[in-house]
Amino acid sequence: MPTEATALRKLKPIVAMNEALNAAMAADDDVVLFGEDIGAYGGVWALSKGLQKKYGEIRVFDTPLSECAIMGACAGAAMAGLRPVIEIMYVDFMTIAMDPLVNQASKIRLMSGGAFDLPMTIIAPCGAGTCEAAQHSNSLEAWFLNTPGLKVAMPSTVYDMKGLLTAAIRDNNPVMYLWHKALYDLEEEVPEGDWIVPLGEAAVRREGEDITVVAYSLMMHRAMEAAAELDGRVSVEIIDPRTLHPFDLDTVLRSLRKTGRLLVVHESPVRCGVGGDIVRRVCGAGFELLRQAPQVVGGKDSPIPFSKSLEDAVIPQVSDIRAAIEAMVE
Known part of the structure; x- marks a missing residue:
């Protein structure tokens, strides 16, 4: 602070x-x-x-x-x-x-x-x-x-x-x-002034009851937009890890005790990606908290195109995150 x-x-x-x-x-x-x-x-x-x-x-x-x-x-x-x-x-x-x-x-x-x-x-x-x-x-x-x-x-x-x-x-x-x-x-x-945000300390950006979304960097902002669009229909909790290593697993598990559902969102490719590792850690430490299989929304298995429309197609958009949340909850 x-x-x-x-x-x-x-x-x-x-x-x-x-x-x-x-x-x-x-x-x-x-x-x-x-x-x-x-x-x-x-x-x-x-x-x-x-x-x-x-x-x-x-x-x-x-x-x-x-x-x-x-x-x-x-x-x-x-x-x-x-x-x-x-x-x-x-x-x-x-x-x-x-x-x-x-x-x-x-x-x-x-x-x-x-x-x-x-x-x-x-x-x-x-x-x-x-x-x-x-x-x-x-x-x-x-x-x-x-x-x-x-x-x-x-x-x-x-x-x-x-x-x-x-x-x-x-x-x-x-x-x-x-x-x-x-x-x-x-x-x-x-x-004004100076402050420190400790490495390994996540932030709960939005509190919710139906699903936990873990998203960082640009994808945190897009997850927040998706949650706002679903407001009144789905109660979305959003956790921003802030650091990926060390990773604040405890904050994610506390959230899952409420929601029982986990969606991880990141821009990097899904294959061998951060989301898979977060899901692995959650299943190892809190499998009993999950009501259904966790999901990951991430980048496509493709180099990033130059064209704006193609670029948008290979990285997660707000609509992709919203659709994934709806599919898991509704």
Whole structure:
């Protein structure tokens, strides 16, 4: 929560994340920020706007166009005692950086017997909805969840974008911080000051009695729209995990004690996806709470098309979520 009660102000995601970075750098000289065009230009998304001027070229600097080098330097800086934050311009470009992330950063703390901490944060925009085609529109969170040693945060609100980034930077483990670029123009009221949203703590966005919908990032907003359209007919409870690892299973199970029905919604493909893993965990820990088989609504087994109509066809829309809820309840 904020340090003290203040009047609310309207804020967009990039400004919220910039504020989190500014506060972290002001509080800890070991926090450094680097990536492509991060310096004087302020980043292609304006993530680091004004930070190089304030903290200097030693702590905020540009890199070559090499995601592998950026990730390797980040892991090395973390091992050397810094608390680095990097921006990967699109999560799709993480393919080039997977070796230093997966084979080095995620494993070194265990392989060194705890001799090294890896306090590093990787910020990357993700997701479709902006007609940028197959190489700039992916949702790859399932890849990172399949890598022991990584934490994964996916905020859906402006408040959480600031609070989760603050928590990620303070964590002593590698954290993948994935924000959805279709939320770029989202504007919400948030307090002045700084706050932390703990990793591994879900939020109940809407209370209900008939069905539990677990949805994160952009899909949380679409689930909320679907629930509003069904208001008066179906009572929908919506849980936003906020972080996928660690995952707040207890909040989901508490909800299922009321509803007995589970629908998981995510943009990434259903096959080998986050939803299947959430269903696995729920069935293992609370099978007796379920009245019927859980369901997952997610992306189709297809690369993301460029065409808007085709793009909409392969990622869940409000109508898809509403239809799934109706099918389960009615």
